[in-house]
Amino acid sequence: MEDSAPPPHLLIVDDDARLRGLLGKYLADQGFRVSTAGDAAEAERQIDAIAFDLLVLDVMMPGEDGIAFTRRLKADDMPPILLLTARGGPDDRIAGLEAGADDYLPKPFEPRELVLRIRTILRRQSAAPAQAAAENAVQLGAWRLDLNRGELRRGGEVVRLTSGELTLMRxxxxxxxxxxxxxxxAQATGQAQERTIDVQVTRLRRKIEDDPRAPHHLQTVRGKGYVLWLS
Known part of the structure; x- marks a missing residue:
């Protein structure tokens, strides 16, 4: 009999030792493997050694803050990131999503909601290959989007999409x-706010369009939403 797959491995990054401990215990009780780090530098050392399935990352940390750390990690194709912060205003949420975060949860939060959001992100990640089986790639001008790998390719250039961006593009x-x-x-991608879709569209246009301000492929249709034109 084959062994079942190991549970997802999470890395919690927060400078509050008490919160780290509480979250670590709670998430472990929910069936996750959990590691913790007190700041971005410690987290980076662990990421270099371990392939985590998801990062739970505080925004307001000493040294490199969570937004800057997220932006740098996403440039290197890191795993999904869920940001936690005491600053829960719309502008703060948008900043986190623009940096490449897959989700954003303001403090204080209900631990059960955190678990639901983590599982939603992980489910999107694991479902992507199966959903893309019927059509593996689409052409967007000079870019070719691999729907299995979540990669945009143009010659030797490769740009990776976040799980949220890939779900939206699919x-x-x-x-x-x-x-x-x-x-x-928003409903289909599990987003609580429609504005999140606008942020993801803006990020996608920066990746696929020659001129994001005058998009050719990912266009706005006034009063109707968004449309993707393949070529």
Missing amino acids: LLAERAGEPISREEL
Whole structure:
């Protein structure tokens, strides 16, 4: 009989030792493997040694803050990131998502909600290869998007998408040429706010468009939402 897959391994990064301990115990009780770090430098040492499935990262830390750390990690194709912060305003959330975070949860939060968000992100990650089986790649001008790997390729250049960006692109590609409302996209991707879709679209345009301010592929249809044109 084959052994079951090991549980997801999480890294909690927070300078509050008490919160680290409480979160670590709670998440371990929920069936996750858990490691912890007190700041970005300690987290980076662990990331170099261990392949984590997801990072739970505090924004307000001494030294390199969570937003800057997220931006740097995502440039190197790191695992999904869920940001935690006491600053829960819309602008703070948008800043986190623009940095490449997959989700953002303001403090104080209900631990059960944290678990649900973690599982949602992990489920999106694991479901991506199966969902892409029917159509592995789409062409976007000079870019070719591999829907299995979540990679944009143009010659030797490779750009990676976050799990949220890949989920959004998959939905748009499945209905290419058809406008999809922000509300429907938010519901389908598990986002609580439609503005999150706007942020992801802005990030995607920076990756796939020659001129993000005058998009050719990922366009806004006034009063209807967004549409993806393949070529």
